[in-house]
Amino acid sequence: MELSVLERNSLTELTNIGLNRAATQLSSLLNDTISIGVPKVEIVPVEEVLAALAMPGEEDVACVWQRLNGQVDGTAMLVFHLDGTRKLVNALIGSVPILAGVDLRAYEHEAMTEIGNIIISSGISVFSDLIRGEIELSVPTYGEHRLGDLIAAQAGSHEPRDLSVIIILAQLRASQQNVSGCLVLLLSVRSVASLMQGLKAEMQRSLDASVA
Amino acid sequence: MPRLPERVRDRVPIGIAVLDGYYRVHSWNAWLAEKTAISEESALGKTLQDLFPHFNSPRLIWAIGQVITRRSPQVLSQALNQFVIPIRTAIRGRHGTSLMQQQAYVNPLAGDDGRVYAVLSILDVTESVSRSSALLEVAQKLQSDSNRDALTGLYNRRFLWEWLVQQLKLCNRYDHSLACLMLDIDHFKRVNDGHGHEGGDQVIKDFAQVVAAQLRDSDVLVRYGGEEFVVLIPHCGAECGIASAQRILAAVRGSKLGPLAPGEVTCSIGVACWSSDHPSTGEELLKRADKYLYEAKQGGRNAVVPKTVRAFKS
Numbered sequence: 001m002e003l004s005v006l007e008r009n010s011l012t013e014l015t016n017i018g019l020n021r022a023a024t025q026l027s028s029l030l031n032d033t034i035s036i037g038v039p040k041v042e043i044v045p046v047e048e049v050l051a052a053l054a055m056p057g058e059e060d061v062a063c064v065w066q067r068l069n070g071q072v073d074g075t076a077m078l079v080f081h082l083d084g085t086r087k088l089v090n091a092l093i094g095s096v097p098i099l100a101g102v103d104l105r106a107y108e109h110e111a112m113t114e115i116g117n118i119i120i121s122s123g124i125s126v127f128s129d130l131i132r133g134e135i136e137l138s139v140p141t142y143g144e145h146r147l148g149d150l151i152a153a154q155a156g157s158h159e160p161r162d163l164s165v166i167i168i169l170a171q172l173r174a175s176q177q178n179v180s181g182c183l184v185l186l187l188s189v190r191s192v193a194s195l196m197q198g199l200k201a202e203m204q205r206s207l208d209a210s211v212a
Numbered sequence: 213m214p215r216l217p218e219r220v221r222d223r224v225p226i227g228i229a230v231l232d233g234y235y236r237v238h239s240w241n242a243w244l245a246e247k248t249a250i251s252e253e254s255a256l257g258k259t260l261q262d263l264f265p266h267f268n269s270p271r272l273i274w275a276i277g278q279v280i281t282r283r284s285p286q287v288l289s290q291a292l293n294q295f296v297i298p299i300r301t302a303i304r305g306r307h308g309t310s311l312m313q314q315q316a317y318v319n320p321l322a323g324d325d326g327r328v329y330a331v332l333s334i335l336d337v338t339e340s341v342s343r344s345s346a347l348l349e350v351a352q353k354l355q356s357d358s359n360r361d362a363l364t365g366l367y368n369r370r371f372l373w374e375w376l377v378q379q380l381k382l383c384n385r386y387d388h389s390l391a392c393l394m395l396d397i398d399h400f401k402r403v404n405d406g407h408g409h410e411g412g413d414q415v416i417k418d419f420a421q422v423v424a425a426q427l428r429d430s431d432v433l434v435r436y437g438g439e440e441f442v443v444l445i446p447h448c449g450a451e452c453g454i455a456s457a458q459r460i461l462a463a464v465r466g467s468k469l470g471p472l473a474p475g476e477v478t479c480s481i482g483v484a485c486w487s488s489d490h491p492s493t494g495e496e497l498l499k500r501a502d503k504y505l506y507e508a509k510q511g512g513r514n515a516v517v518p519k520t521v522r523a524f525k526s
Contacts, residue, residue, distance in 0.1 A: 029271050029292055107344060110289035121284040128282060137284045
């Protein structure tokens, strides 16, 4: 789906608000200044996700995902390179060595699940406001998988033509470390249409308000 | 108010509380009553702040708000929160804490009255955190031990290679220089022959201390093997490297080392320098320092080679 310049700017501004809410929460939780840069937003067909993310599909990535239900249905996935995840967690809670096969990285996974949960909830809250309706989220899950497999698993039995993907690319900065991540919303075409309708209505309201 | 079947609610080995948008308790299970010593009758209608006067968890407050206004489930990890409500536990933590370590979830629950409530579930993870902390300490100690020489406590060759690879990347990126000094105790065999291995070991330990005292905290001193040592000095060019080597040489000569009086132990030092004008690999850098050390030995020992920056450049 092609976004007009105005639509893209409005969507960028809205997601920026959501991500800033997440950054405020994370800063308070972690006693550190966490900032999330202005995101880059795109809507692409499911077949073009890997190319749009510039991430090799066969490489393992770290991902926190939550299922969405209600007026918007699909999956919200927060994706980081594995190196980025380690860099982020190490910066925030210190490094975790691996001892004789005993994987202490469960500690990292827990932390990432919560960080992802905060970012996804804050991002999705902006979309609930946009459609003036409820979007129910499932409990977050953390996994390290190949990005291609992850997208295929989340797409499930849906035909690619029934799905559309909103990609929100942003950079998170914590403890002088920059970590790039992206929020991938794998949604039904109907959900994206509903969001776009909400976006247009919001743009019209802003326009009316400025004229008045 | 939503009702959980009490037989289920009071038999599960986790804490379950139901809270409204004002953080007031509407349900408080047997596990929570037992662990907090607050009965359900005492808890009902009270806020978490009323029940725990020192309660201060902006994260939990935000999470409850998200659940009630957005129906967005929240997970609160032990890794980032340690605990959500303060509960004393019989197991004393390794870091002096006696508060239960918790993993918590907050989920939305639709009430019969049409309102949304927050179900707070708390898992006690104190024991697994204690086990992980113990494993972490062992892992960190093992990692540290594997990088140290047992006799002197200095870094060993294994650490040297790991450190040098990273340091040369930084030198390359930020255009910094790095001096590499290779040191060898002169006529060490004679020390061993005259004073036994115990005397020899003492000389090596004292030598390490004398050299370390001449270095900055950011410098790296490595026992390379036997009586051979390597000093790596970041942000230090040829002139600084030669001056440091001369200082070490004088300090060793003027110190009592083990059973030997000042002046009885000397050393020879080869100096090489990495700079962006003459980049090299770590192996090449050490090889150059070793070559100069050999020249110092051939030249009569108790010396630094090259002696001057000009000689260094030539």
